Amino acid sequence: MSALSNAVSVLRWLGRNGPEAGVTQVAAALGLPKSTASRVLKDMAVHGLLERDPATARYRVGMLLLEVGRHYGAGQPLVEAADAALAELTRRTGHATGISVLDGINVVVLRSRAGTRPLRVVTPPGNRGPAWATSTGRCLLARLDDGEIAARFRVFPRPPLPAAPRSLAALMERIRQVRAVGWEEAEEESMPGVGAVSVAVADSRTDEALALYFAFSALHVDKRERRALAALLREAAARLAVRFGDVPAAFAGRGAYG
Amino acid sequence: MSALSNAVSVLRWLGRNGPEAGVTQVAAALGLPKSTASRVLKDMAVHGLLERDPATARYRVGMLLLEVGRHYGAGQPLVEAADAALAELTRRTGHATGISVLDGINVVVLRSRAGTRPLRVVTPPGNRGPAWATSTGRCLLARLDDGEIAARFRVFPRPPLPAAPRSLAALMERIRQVRAVGWEEAEEESMPGVGAVSVAVADSRTDEALALYFAFSALHVDKRERRALAALLREAAARLAVRFGDVPAAFAGRGAYG
DNA sequence: GAACAAGGTTCCGGGAACTGGAACTGAATG
DNA sequence: CATTCAGTTCCAGTTCCCGGAACCTTGTTC
Numbered sequence: 001m002s003a004l005s006n007a008v009s010v011l012r013w014l015g016r017n018g019p020e021a022g023v024t025q026v027a028a029a030l031g032l033p034k035s036t037a038s039r040v041l042k043d044m045a046v047h048g049l050l051e052r053d054p055a056t057a058r059y060r061v062g063m064l065l066l067e068v069g070r071h072y073g074a075g076q077p078l079v080e081a082a083d084a085a086l087a088e089l090t091r092r093t094g095h096a097t098g099i100s101v102l103d104g105i106n107v108v109v110l111r112s113r114a115g116t117r118p119l120r121v122v123t124p125p126g127n128r129g130p131a132w133a134t135s136t137g138r139c140l141l142a143r144l145d146d147g148e149i150a151a152r153f154r155v156f157p158r159p160p161l162p163a164a165p166r167s168l169a170a171l172m173e174r175i176r177q178v179r180a181v182g183w184e185e186a187e188e189e190s191m192p193g194v195g196a197v198s199v200a201v202a203d204s205r206t207d208e209a210l211a212l213y214f215a216f217s218a219l220h221v222d223k224r225e226r227r228a229l230a231a232l233l234r235e236a237a238a239r240l241a242v243r244f245g246d247v248p249a250a251f252a253g254r255g256a257y258g
Numbered sequence: 259m260s261a262l263s264n265a266v267s268v269l270r271w272l273g274r275n276g277p278e279a280g281v282t283q284v285a286a287a288l289g290l291p292k293s294t295a296s297r298v299l300k301d302m303a304v305h306g307l308l309e310r311d312p313a314t315a316r317y318r319v320g321m322l323l324l325e326v327g328r329h330y331g332a333g334q335p336l337v338e339a340a341d342a343a344l345a346e347l348t349r350r351t352g353h354a355t356g357i358s359v360l361d362g363i364n365v366v367v368l369r370s371r372a373g374t375r376p377l378r379v380v381t382p383p384g385n386r387g388p389a390w391a392t393s394t395g396r397c398l399l400a401r402l403d404d405g406e407i408a409a410r411f412r413v414f415p416r417p418p419l420p421a422a423p424r425s426l427a428a429l430m431e432r433i434r435q436v437r438a439v440g441w442e443e444a445e446e447e448s449m450p451g452v453g454a455v456s457v458a459v460a461d462s463r464t465d466e467a468l469a470l471y472f473a474f475s476a477l478h479v480d481k482r483e484r485r486a487l488a489a490l491l492r493e494a495a496a497r498l499a500v501r502f503g504d505v506p507a508a509f510a511g512r513g514a515y516g
Numbered sequence: 517g518a519a520c521a522a523g524g525t526t527c528c529g530g531g532a533a534c535t536g537g538a539a540c541t542g543a544a545t546g
Numbered sequence: 547c548a549t550t551c552a553g554t555t556c557c558a559g560t561t562c563c564c565g566g567a568a569c570c571t572t573g574t575t576c
Contacts, residue, residue, distance in 0.1 A: 002533065003261040003563065008305040008322070015326040019333030024523055033565045038525060047266040053334075055463045057524080061329045063359070063366055064266070068273040069327025070384035071319045075277030076311075101321070108321055116374055126328035205313045260562070261534065281553055291536045296554060298534095315553080 006032070006040045007049065011065070014050075020058045069126065073099075073110045078203040078244050082212055083111045085236040089214070093229065096121045096215045100129075100198075102140035105152050107131045107211065119217040121194050130157065132171050133164035135186040135198035136211035141171075142178040143200055143209050149175065164189040183230045187218045194218060197230045199237040204245035212237060264290070264298045265307065269323070272308075278316045327384065331357075331368045336461040336502050340470055341369045343494040347472070351487065354379045354473045358387075358456075360398035363410050365389045365469065377475040379452050388415065390429050391422035393444035393456035394469035399429075400436040401458055401467050407433065422447040441488045445476045452476060455488040457495040462503035470495060 009030050014021055017029070027037035041059050044050040048064040073079040079099065086097035090113050098112035109127040114120050123129070131137025132153065141149055153168050165171040178184045187195040195218035202209035214229045221229075240246070267288050272279055275287070285295035299317050302308040306322040331337040337357065344355035348371045356370035367385040372378050381387070389395025390411065399407055411426050421444075423429040436442045445453040453476035460467035472487045479487075498504070 001564090002301070004265055004301055004305055004307075006563095007262055007265075008307065011322065011326045012306075015322075015329060019329050022523070023525090034524075035526085035565055035567090036563085038523095039563080042525090043260070043262055047262055048270075049262075049266065054465060060333065061326055063330060063361060064269065064273070065323055065327035066330035066368070066384045067327070067366065067386060068269045068319055068384075069323035069325070070382055071273060071277050072321055072324035075318060103321060108325065110324070114372065124328055126324045126326075128325065207312060259535095264534095282551080292553075293536055293538090293555080294534085296552095300554090 003040070003043075006030075006036070007044055010040060010044065011049070011061075014059075014061060020053065020056070020060050022058045026059075072125075076203075076206075076208070078201065078206075078208070078210060078240065079110065081240055081243065082201065082210055082236075085240065086111070086212055087113060089232055089236065090115060093214070093232070095221075095229065098123065098213055098215065100134075100136040100140070100211045100213065102131055102137065102209065102211075103128075105131050105157065107134055107137040107140065110210070115216070117216070117220070119220060121191075121215040121217065123215065129190050130160055130164070132157065133160050133186070133189040135184040135196045136200075136213050138171070138174055138178055138184045138186075139198045139200035139211045140209055142175045142184075143202065146172070160190045161188055161192060163187060183234055185226055185230065195221060195226070197226050197233060199230070199233040201237045201240045201244070202246045261298070261301075264288075264294070265302055268298060268302065269307070269319075272317075272319060278311065278314070278318050280316045284317075330383075334461070334464075334466070336459065336464075336466070336468060336498065337368065339498055339501065340459065340468055340494075343498065344369070344470055345371060347490055347494065348373060351472070351490070353479075353487065356381065356471055356473065358392075358394040358398070358469045358471065360389055360395065360467065360469075361386075363389050363415065365392055365395040365398065368468070373474070375474070375478070377478060379449075379473040379475065381473065387448050388418055388422070390415065391418050391444070391447040393442040393454045394458075394471050396429070396432055396436055396442045396444075397456045397458040397469045398467055400433045400442075401460065404430070418448045419446055419450065421445060441492055443484055443488065453479060453484070455484050455491060457488070457491040459495045459498045459502070460504045 010026060013026065013029055023034060023038045023041055026041060027034045041050060045052050045059060048062045050059045051062045052059055082099055086099065090097045094116045096113060096115035099110045100107040101110055106128050109123050109125050112123055112125055114122050131141055150168065153171065156168050159166050165174060183197060183199045185195065185197045194215060196213050196215045198211045198213040200209055200211045212233050214233065268284060271284065271287055281292060281296045281299060284299060285292045299308060303310050303317060306320045308317045309320045310317055340357055344357065348355045352374045354371060354373035357368045358365040359368055364386050367381050367383050370381055370383055372380050389399055408426060411429065414426050417424050423432060441455060441457045443453065443455045452473060454471050454473045456469045456471040458467055458469045470491055472491065
């Protein structure tokens, strides 16, 4: 209805459904009259939110969004501190590390750093994944209370890969475990061949929680090494927790079973 | 004036002037009445373009922009192909590589990949730099005609570091050289301690030009190795040029001296 | 090459939503 | 408790946005 909401709808749609779009396509997808779609897209292009492919006359995401978007998280002290800590861990271990945040039933990568090992795992900032099928997601979900989790998974989504939890009960079981031990791992749950270990920390001032993770080739990292990586994360998280006034992740469960 | 232009102004301002902003600050910076600024910021936050720091009540860039922005360049065949070629070059040489595009008198990094060498040079996608003081920028400028270049540098900007060109004449001299040899290098011109070599390619279908680069610690890469890296880039660019119908960079100068 | 289809733009009257001055809330400060 | 500063709300005036219809332009079909 408002000019802004139309523009944002276009961006959201464009973010999900491929990199390009034409007027008719957008009009159909968003239920707008063609004339409106045409005007909105043109206005967005004029302002730099979109660009127009000179050859195909279709619209794509504009450079402005790239420039502005990368500032996401900048200036949040916890993010900066966690990022620095993870840079050090990648240097020491050679494994990929990163930071994710929870968004509904998804996790979004906020910062990431490729490892130096041969088999590289890359999930660039902005990547969205299933919270129930990632170690980072379950660490963050574990900080919500059980009612909230149940509400978010009212209809349980299809598992991305066979190893992912297939029901709310299965998910809650894993979440109870996260609350007990303070960290989580995942193996081939959302990406084939990829394993990860994670912990969560929050800034008590803002109540915003982050998950820190190691990601690696599931085949090349054995149980022992995963434990060691998890220990490194817990150590880093503990240091951040005292600095930012967080309760340690292991005791953060506020649910009925916490 | 339009709702969109206000929102975009806010994003642009926020992209340059730090990660956070308050209502009054934005109102002053953009010359808006406080009431308008308040409403615009709130609307943007409601739509997800901005977020509000719960503790300080100030506004920051929203996650939506991170998610959408990273799709910039996706779907452009030349970008994808160049990115793949550079991934291979980083694998072979261990040096950081990336892709930049020209925007006015600036270059913006579109894709980048850290090297595996000890001293890492990182310029994440979205980074903006001075075109006249980077090898990528001069490669791209060299493809414009002289009048266009002169127009863009009507007032010549201050050099970021002493080694950068200090006048239009000095810049044109380097640009003529780029046109002659087909590649360019820079050393400590825009970032202390950093050197780079670059070439440019364009998609004849869309007329969009990219610069491909190697970036490295200026101290640790000698003249000989730079030549070798430049040769790798020229080779990769040549392959892309035939695929995308570009005229070879060395002959691309269309100016009076081209 | 006439007719048609598909993607996109322009036009324009009606009305929703944006604007901005002024008044108001609520902290923080001295 | 007066004062200042940041931010929000209110409301009348009006801008600019919406959307149906007509109109281009390009490519396709028979």
